[in-house]
Amino acid sequence: MRLLIVEDEKRLALSLAKGLTAEGYAVDVVHDGLEGLHRATQTPYDLIVLDIMLPGMNGYRVCATLRAAGHDVPILMLTAKDGEYDEAEGLDTGADDYLTKPFSYVVLVARVRALLRRRAQAKGSSPVHTIGDLRIDTGARRVLRGADPGDQDEIALTAKEFAVLEQLVLRRGEVVSKAEILEHVWDFAYDGDPNIVEVYVSALRRKLGAGLIRTVRGAGYRLEAPR
Numbered sequence: 468m469r470l471l472i473v474e475d476e477k478r479l480a481l482s483l484a485k486g487l488t489a490e491g492y493a494v495d496v497v498h499d500g501l502e503g504l505h506r507a508t509q510t511p512y513d514l515i516v517l518d519i520m521l522p523g524m525n526g527y528r529v530c531a532t533l534r535a536a537g538h539d540v541p542i543l544m545l546t547a548k549d550g551e552y553d554e555a556e557g558l559d560t561g562a563d564d565y566l567t568k569p570f571s572y573v574v575l576v577a578r579v580r581a582l583l584r585r586r587a588q589a590k591g592s593s594p595v596h597t598i599g600d601l602r603i604d605t606g607a608r609r610v611l612r613g614a615d616p617g618d619q620d621e622i623a624l625t626a627k628e629f630a631v632l633e634q635l636v637l638r639r640g641e642v643v644s645k646a647e648i649l650e651h652v653w654d655f656a657y658d659g660d661p662n663i664v665e666v667y668v669s670a671l672r673r674k675l676g677a678g679l680i681r682t683v684r685g686a687g688y689r690l691e692a693p694r
């Protein structure tokens with residue numbers, strides 16, 4: 468999952484980015500409303516955290532412009548506590564949720580997860596995916612092995628491994644290209660070798676079984692989808 472943070476308080480923006488990166492999200496940060504709008508129209512983000520008072524263009528206008536252009540990316544607005552800006556107005560412009568500053572980081576992560584979960588449900592997909600004897604929970608970000616609920620082992624994945632797996636699970640049975648995985652799992656600061664995806668796929672095969680993820684030569688990877 469790839470997130471965009473548009474926030475001009477640099478220390479806040481960077482600490483949010485650091486925390487969300489540790490949760491396994493790919494996170495891009497910009498400090499200007501216009502730059503945020505530009506990024507949001509260029510990259511298929513899974514969620515945007517959008518401050519209201521921003522240089523360039525304020526958050527309300529960024530949100531309204533995206534909605535008017537037909538973008539339905541979930542938007543979590545950050546509002547100031549002084550009441551100068553109205554939360555209702557944020558929702559009117561098409562934001563999905565808002566959070567009043569100062570907020571606790573734990574609450575922010577919970578809201579981000581809830582919005583992503585709501586989005587997945589709206590698309591008709593449950594957060595828990597059963598593939599063979601694996602249960603992959605994209606809400607709790609865990610993988611369990613074993614068909615019997617009383618006798619399941621958790622398979623420990625790193626946040627990045629889980630994020631790569633998630634992209635394949637969400638499109639199980641389809642070919643997902645390395646570029647698509649990179650786009651959703653790595654942020655724009657990453658300009659290294661796209662073959663990094665192979666490293667993560669190898670780790671997933673080692674932990675989850677060799678037959679789960681097929682390489683489709685020249686095209687990408689496909690998660691086999693036995694029901």
Ligand code: CA
Binds near residue numbers: 474475518519520521
């Ligand atoms: Ca601000």
